[in-house]
Amino acid sequence: MYKITLYNIKVTNQGDNMSTKSLYTIRKYDGDDRYSYAVFLKSDLPKGRRGVIFYGEAKPRYCGLSRDQANYYKGTLDKKASPPKAKSSKTLTEILMKKWGY
Numbered sequence: 673m674y675k676i677t678l679y680n681i682k683v684t685n686q687g688d689n690m691s692t693k694s695l696y697t698i699r700k701y702d703g704d705d706r707y708s709y710a711v712f713l714k715s716d717l718p719k720g721r722r723g724v725i726f727y728g729e730a731k732p733r734y735c736g737l738s739r740d741q742a743n744y745y746k747g748t749l750d751k752k753a754s755p756p757k758a759k760s761s762k763t764l765t766e767i768l769m770k771k772w773g774y
Contacts, residue, residue, distance in 0.1 A: 694714075694746070694750050695713060695714060695715075695749070695750065695753050696711055696712065696713055696714065696733065696746045696749050696750060696753075697711070697712055697714050697717065697746075698710070698711055698712075698739070698742045698743065698746055699712055699717070699724070699725050700723070700724040700725065701724070701725050701726075701732055701735050702724070702725075702726055702727050702735075703724070704724065706738055707736055707737065707738055708724075708736070709735075709737045709738060709739050709741070709742040710725070710732035710733075710734060710735035710736070710737065710742065711732060711733045711734045711735075711737070711742055711745050711746050711749065712725065712730050712731075712732050712733065713733065716730045716731060717729075717730050718730065733745070733749060
């Protein structure tokens with residue numbers, strides 16, 4: 673005989689509770705020309721660093737981009753990093769009861 677214990681766990685949309693800050697940033701990388709923009713993970717950059725980032729200070733996700741291209745790649749990375757949205761806010765108990773036919 674199996675004993676099934678159901679817990680009343682609320683399933684919510686995690687995207688509503690999380691901040692909408694981006695995990696990525698765009699900076700100049702190894703140069704000062706039109707195609708020297710790069711996309712970095714914010715946590716990889718040195719704390720308080722402003723201006724051009726040089727080789728060895730941080731590893732870019734994408735580099736050699738124009739500003740428009742960098743904005744595109746930053747947007748795609750932010751979409752991948754965002755959590756999936758839940759379809760309902762039912763409790764886990766309600767979902768399992770419906771699935772099992774109770």
